Amino acid sequence: MPLDAPRNELDLSAWWMPFTANRQFKDAPRLFSHAAGMYYRTADGRQVLDGTAGLWCVNAGHGRAEIAEAVHRQLMELDYAPPFQMGHPGAFELAARLAKLAPAGLDRVFFANSGSESVDTALKIAFAYHRARGEGHRTRLIGRERGYHGVGFGGVSVGGLVNNRRMFPTLPAVDHLSHTHQPALNAFSVGQPEHGADLADELERLAALHGGETIAAVIVEPVAGSGGVLPPPKGYLERLRALCDKHGTLLIFDEVITGFGRTGAPFASQRLGVTPDIMTTAKGVTNGVVPMGAVFVKRQIHDAFMQGPPEAIEFFHGYTYSGHPVACAAGLATLEIYGREGLLTRALELEGAFAEAIHALRDAPHVTDIRNFGLMGAIDLAPRPGKPGGRGYDVLLGALGRGALVRASGDTLAFSPPLIVSQAQIGELFETVRAVLATVD
Numbered sequence: 173m174p175l176d177a178p179r180n181e182l183d184l185s186a187w188w189m190p191f192t193a194n195r196q197f198k199d200a201p202r203l204f205s206h207a208a209g210m211y212y213r214t215a216d217g218r219q220v221l222d223g224t225a226g227l228w229c230v231n232a233g234h235g236r237a238e239i240a241e242a243v244h245r246q247l248m249e250l251d252y253a254p255p256f257q258m259g260h261p262g263a264f265e266l267a268a269r270l271a272k273l274a275p276a277g278l279d280r281v282f283f284a285n286s287g288s289e290s291v292d293t294a295l296k297i298a299f300a301y302h303r304a305r306g307e308g309h310r311t312r313l314i315g316r317e318r319g320y321h322g323v324g325f326g327g328v329s330v331g332g333l334v335n336n337r338r339m340f341p342t343l344p345a346v347d348h349l350s351h352t353h354q355p356a357l358n359a360f361s362v363g364q365p366e367h368g369a370d371l372a373d374e375l376e377r378l379a380a381l382h383g384g385e386t387i388a389a390v391i392v393e394p395v396a397g398s399g400g401v402l403p404p405p406k407g408y409l410e411r412l413r414a415l416c417d418k419h420g421t422l423l424i425f426d427e428v429i430t431g432f433g434r435t436g437a438p439f440a441s442q443r444l445g446v447t448p449d450i451m452t453t454a455k456g457v458t459n460g461v462v463p464m465g466a467v468f469v470k471r472q473i474h475d476a477f478m479q480g481p482p483e484a485i486e487f488f489h490g491y492t493y494s495g496h497p498v499a500c501a502a503g504l505a506t507l508e509i510y511g512r513e514g515l516l517t518r519a520l521e522l523e524g525a526f527a528e529a530i531h532a533l534r535d536a537p538h539v540t541d542i543r544n545f546g547l548m549g550a551i552d553l554a555p556r557p558g559k560p561g562g563r564g565y566d567v568l569l570g571a572l573g574r575g576a577l578v579r580a581s582g583d584t585l586a587f588s589p590p591l592i593v594s595q596a597q598i599g600e601l602f603e604t605v606r607a608v609l610a611t612v613d
């Protein structure tokens with residue numbers, strides 16, 4: 173079948189698509205066939221402005237030749253090397269480069285292949301770390317409502333999105349903080365909301381309930397992404413950090429979305445001035461073009477594993493594709509581009525224009541709240557009575573029809589353009605959304 177096969181020659185039945193209304197999609201498929209820079213091209217030849225960086229991952233834009241060339245070179249030179257008891261230079265080189273970018277002290281890197289694997293790796297490191305220090309009684313995890321930490325059993329257990337949880341058993345001994353969306357107090361906040369730092373004090377309540385000494389780790393996204401772009405209330409993360417310190421609990425930041433420039437610094441932790449003990453990343457580490465996850469760990473946590481006899485394996489965990497040579501080559505080429513083009517701080521320069529453009533939709537039909545941070549934004553729409561999600565889906569379709577890709581999660585629209593976006597394209601994106609909102613009932 174040629175790459176450009178017309179849609180009616182494609183058999184759509186075999187691929188069971190993830191997080192997709194399969195029957196609805198296959199009745200009216202939406203296929204991208206090409207991408208370059210800020211634009212996708214559909215299978216029927218229309219240009220679509222990428223308002224979501226793929227799925228929050230293509231931070232340097234599409235079709236970067238340097239990454240493609242590095243991947244090709246790597247495949248011809250060393251296509252695969254086992255990461256257990258063997259190695260290859262690329263993984264060490266990438267880890268060293270990442271360690272230099274990382275928040276202070278988080279200079280040890282464990283490779284995985286996705287955000288979900290990074291999260292489960294981080295949770296396992298937390299348990300094993302405490303056990304190595306004789307605190308194996310720390311068996312409890314704390315997540316947060318509306319958190320998204322991928323789809324592994326660990327990530328679903330600490331996650332806070334009911335549709336991802338209700339079908340599956342979850343880990344025992346997991347509790348959740350309240351989410352931080354308080355529209356009655358903070359609607360239409362530009363950047364971090366004023367109210368809600370006190371919500372971090374729930375950790376104190378949970379510590380009193382369960383015993384602080386039983387809590388292994390608290391995991392949160394510094395800016396919640398999939399749950400609807402919820403920037404942390406001013407002072408919230410600082411309080412969470414202080415309470416984790418008080419109770420000897422590790423603080424894990426899930427930076428799978430916020431990592432690699434999304435918030436205007438390499439990591440949101442740096443932008444927000446709060447340093448976690450472990451940080452999970454994926455997506456932007458390779459510009460989304462080869463699957464990879466990277467877990468950053470404080471050196472002292474890593475070093476706690478490096479006790480015992482030197483011939484003993486310190487951590488019984490890892491993946492066939494941990495530090496895959498091709499992913500490492502893509503990662504190194506991606507970091508080169510980020511550095512040369514200043515992309516890891518560019519969101520800070522664009523934040524004002526992005527905020528202005530998204531908040532200009534405040535008076536558009538159905539809009540109940542707007543939030544933004546760096547190059548992340550969300551617009552809440554009032555749901556149709558009895559038909560939640562219908563309005564969001566119609567906006568997604570309407571925007572696509574007008575040449576813009578937005579993300580609809582229920583009735584929340586999310587925006588996260590590649591970090592190469594121009595001010596004019598930001599304007600175009602939100603003008604398109606405004607025009608679509610005017611047509612949606």
Ligand code: PXG
Pocket residue numbers: 227228285286287288289291320321322323393397398399426427428429454455579581
């Ligand atoms: N943590 C966070 C914070 C994420 O956003 C994951 C973990 C899992 O990553 P993988 O690579 O296993 O998918 C994510 C993923 C959306 C959306 O619509 C977001 C993600 C994935 C799919 C959809 O917001 N983020």
